[in-house]
Structure formats: C-alpha cells, structure tokens
Amino acid sequence: MRILWLVLSIFFLSNLQAQEKKTLLINGDIFEYILDDCGDTIVLANFGDMTVTSRREFASMDEYNRYQRYRRYAYQVYPYAEKAIRIFKEVQRQTAEMRKGKRRKYTRELQDQLKNEFETPLRNLSKTQGMILMKMIEKEVKAPIFYLIRDLRGSFTAFYWNTLSGFYGHKLKDGYKRGKDSILDMVLDDVNLTYGSDEGPLPASIRLPKKLGKE
Known part of the structure; x- marks a missing residue:
C-alpha cells in the first residue's frame, strides 16, 4: 500500500x-x-525549507545528555541568532557601496539601538549558551564572528572582543568548524536558521539608519 x-x-x-x-x-x-x-x-x-536528518545515535548517556542540553540552549538563543543574522544581512545590503568611513559611521548609529535591544538578555547567557549562539550565526553567515566585527567596526574592536571572549574559552577567530564537536553539529543541523532569517521585517525596535549615500 x-x-x-x-x-x-x-x-x-x-x-x-x-x-x-x-x-x-x-x-x-x-x-x-x-x-x-x-x-x-x-x-x-x-x-x-526543511532539514531531514538521520536518527541520532550516541556513544554514551553523557553524549545524549549533552545533546539534549545543547538543543535546549539552541532553541533558547534562536530568536537572538535569527534577528542578528537578519540585521547583519540587511546592513550588508545597505552598506555594500559605502566607503569604510561612512560604513563605520552608519554602524555606530545602529550600535546604540542594538545595545538597548540585546545587551541585557545577552549578558544573562551562560558560557555555553553564548558559544552556541555564536556558532549558529557563524554557520549561517559562513564566517567567524571576528571578521564580521572587523569589517563593520574595525580591527582594534575585533581584537578587543576576540581577547575578551578568550577568557571564556571561545576564540572569535576560530569560527564554526564542522567536525570539531559532533554533538554541536547535530544540534545546529536540527535548528534551521536559513529560512527564518531571510523572511519578514526587522524587529520592531530596530530602525536601520538612513543610507548616508555614496562618497
């Protein structure tokens, strides 16, 4: 049948x-x-888009528990990752033809809004939640967080955040490397950001600065 x-x-x-x-x-x-x-x-x-994955198999109960914890954390930080990717892609479109000086001025105007929107909830994330959030973003944009910051804000700022993140066990330059953590790979495969982050308007509280124009 x-x-x-x-x-x-x-x-x-x-x-x-x-x-x-x-x-x-x-x-x-x-x-x-x-x-x-x-x-x-x-x-x-x-x-x-839908992702179809094979049945999950684990070598031990510890692996299974870590998978469940990572998966729970991934869905907790999903809204932040989705918004961050959507904003990043829109900023890329808006600033594609701007020179560096104007691009940095543009991103500085946006920075205060992002700080008001995200600073408090992001500061409350645990070390592992923060790591998963970064890897979700890096997997989608296909670049380490370090280089995204450097391109938008400058090398010194990127170096500062890379050094700071190192105290918590994460290096922004490392980026997401598939195969380095098989449990993390499983979880990121389960959480599909590609569709959601390309759809719908930006968060209501975020207003992108007006284009500064070509120089």
Whole structure:
C-alpha cells in the first residue's frame, strides 16, 4: 500500500505540474492555483525549507545528555541568532557601496539601538549558551564572528572582543568548524536558521539608519 500511495502521489504531482497555473488573491496574498478534472480549484503553496536528518545515535548517556542540553540552549538563543543574522544581512545590503568611513559611521548609529535591544538578555547567557549562539550565526553567515566585527567596526574592536571572549574559552577567530564537536553539529543541523532569517521585517525596535549615500 505504501508503494501504491507513493506512485499515485508522484503521478498526481506530475499532473499538477503539467497543468497551467493561474493566480488568485487570498487575504491580500497571491497564490497559484489549478483546476482539476472536476473543475475544483486546488491552491498551491510553497513550504519553507526543511532539514531531514538521520536518527541520532550516541556513544554514551553523557553524549545524549549533552545533546539534549545543547538543543535546549539552541532553541533558547534562536530568536537572538535569527534577528542578528537578519540585521547583519540587511546592513550588508545597505552598506555594500559605502566607503569604510561612512560604513563605520552608519554602524555606530545602529550600535546604540542594538545595545538597548540585546545587551541585557545577552549578558544573562551562560558560557555555553553564548558559544552556541555564536556558532549558529557563524554557520549561517559562513564566517567567524571576528571578521564580521572587523569589517563593520574595525580591527582594534575585533581584537578587543576576540581577547575578551578568550577568557571564556571561545576564540572569535576560530569560527564554526564542522567536525570539531559532533554533538554541536547535530544540534545546529536540527535548528534551521536559513529560512527564518531571510523572511519578514526587522524587529520592531530596530530602525536601520538612513543610507548616508555614496562618497
């Protein structure tokens, strides 16, 4: 029966793709739709990206407990990682054509807003929660936190934060390296930031400075 269901599903989907798609407006959103052989309307909608992983296996109970703890922490810091990545990508777009001086002026204007929004909750994170938050961001943007800070704020600032983070056992220059911590890899695979961080408006409390213009 499962094979029959699979064959029928594939056949049904291939028929849908072959039919001409039209659009309709539902609550202000535009959706594609098709008409089936009976004349009924079938609305088509796209789902966000999904990650399918294999069953988790652990060598010991200690590994399992660490996985559960990391996973719990990851979902606790997820909102901060999502907002940080969204803001970072928007700032990149806004400052892409600015010279260094104007870019730094722009980011300084934004810094006070970010401080008001995030300083208190981030200071309350544990060492492990902070590490997971950094690795989530680094995995998504594909760069160590150190270089993100350096590009936006300057080498001295990046060096300062790299040195400070070293006291807590983390080096911002190291970045996320897959394979270094298999439990962390599992957790970051479970938490998909790619879709959420590209969708929707910026946090209501964050107002990006107006473009300073080209020099």
